[in-house]
Amino acid sequence: xxxxxxxxxxxxxxxxxxxxxxxxxxxxxxxxxxxxxxxxxxxxxxxxxxxxxxxxxxxxxxxxxxxxxxxxxxxxxxxxxxxxxxxxxxxxxxxxxxxxxxxxxxxxxxxxxxxxxxxxxxxxxxxxxxxxxxxxxxxxxxxxxxxxxxxxxxxxxxxxxxxxxxxxxxxxxxxxxxxxxxxxxxxxxxxxxxxxxxxxxxxxxxxxxxx
Ligand code: B1M
Numbered sequence: 001x002x003x004x005x006x007x008x009x010x011x012x013x014x015x016x017x018x019x020x021x022x023x024x025x026x027x028x029x030x031x032x033x034x035x036x037x038x039x040x041x042x043x044x045x046x047x048x049x050x051x052x053x054x055x056x057x058x059x060x061x062x063x064x065x066x067x068x069x070x071x072x073x074x075x076x077x078x079x080x081x082x083x084x085x086x087x088x089x090x091x092x093x094x095x096x097x098x099x100x101x102x103x104x105x106x107x108x109x110x111x112x113x114x115x116x117x118x119x120x121x122x123x124x125x126x127x128x129x130x131x132x133x134x135x136x137x138x139x140x141x142x143x144x145x146x147x148x149x150x151x152x153x154x155x156x157x158x159x160x161x162x163x164x165x166x167x168x169x170x171x172x173x174x175x176x177x178x179x180x181x182x183x184x185x186x187x188x189x190x191x192x193x194x195x196x197x198x199x200x201x202x203x204x205x206x207x208x209x210x211x
Pocket of ligand 1: 099101102103107144148198
C-alpha cells in the first residue's frame with residue numbers, strides 16, 4: 001500500500017527508484033494517472049521549488065528531483081495520452097540565438113513540466129523565427145526565453161519583436177536568465193520576468209490564465 005504523499009516526498013528527495021515503485025503501486029491500487037500527477041508528482045516538485053526559491057536547496061537537488069519526476073512521467077505519460085488527457089497549457093521554451101547556456105533553461109522547463117505544462121523545448125541558440133514557428137505550430141499560451149549573456153540579450157528583444165510582428169496575440173512572453181532584469185523585460189515589451197525556476201512557475205500560471 002502506497003500513498004500520494006509518499007510519492008511527493010520521494011520526488012522531492014530525488015529518490016527516483018522509490019518514486020517509480022510508488023507510482024507503479026498507486027496505479028495497481030487503482031489511482032488514475034492524472035490524480036497521481038496532480039496530487040503526487042506536482043506537489044513534490046512544488047515543494048522542492050519553494051525550498052530552492054528560499055535557498056534551502058540548490059541546483060543539484062532540483063535536478064535530481066526533476067529526474068525522479070521525469071522517470072515517473074515516463075510511466076504515466078503513455079497512459080495519459082491513451083486516455084486523451086493533455087496538459088492544460090503549452091509552453092515553448094528555448095535559449096535565445098547566439099547563447100548555448102541551457103542549465104537554467106532546463107530547470108525552468110522541468111519545473112513547468114512539474115506544474116503540468118506541455119513543454120516544447122527548442123534547445124539553445126534558437127532564432128526568433130523558430131520561436132514564432134513553434135508557438136504557432138503548437139498553439140502555445142507561453143513563449144519562454146532564456147539568456148545568460150549580456151551579448152545575447154538583444155536577441156531576446158528581437159524575438160519579442162518577431163512574436164509581436166507575427167501577430168501572435170494569444171501567446172504571452174516570459175523572460176529570464178542571470179543578466180535579465182524586470183526593467184529589461186519591460187523595456188523590450190515582454191509580458192513577464194522571473195528571477196528563478198520556482199518563481200517562473202507562478203508567473204507562467206498567472207500569464208497562461210490570462211490567455
Ligand atoms: Co558561460 N558564462 N560562457 N558557459 N557560464 C557565464 C554566464 C558567465 C557569467 C561567466 C563569467 O564570466 N563569470 C559569462 C557571461 C558574462 C556576461 O555576459 N555577463 C559567461 C561567458 C562569458 C561564456 C562564454 C562567452 C565564454 C567564452 O567562450 N569565452 C561562452 C559563451 C558560449 C555561448 O553561449 N555562445 C560560455 C560558455 C559556457 C559553457 C558552454 C562552458 C557552460 C554552459 C553549459 C550549459 O549551459 N550547458 C557555461 C557555464 C556553465 C557558465 C556558468 C559557470 C554557469 C551558468 C549556469 O548554468 N548557472 C556562468 C557563470 C555563473 O553563473 N557562475 C557562465 C546555473 C543556472 C541554474 O543558473 O542559468 O542563471 P541560470 O538560471 C537560473 C535563473 O537565471 C533563472 O532560473 C534558473 C534557475 O533558478 N532562469 C530563468 C534562467 N532562464 C530563465 C528563463 C525564465 C525564467 C527564469 O523564463 C523564461
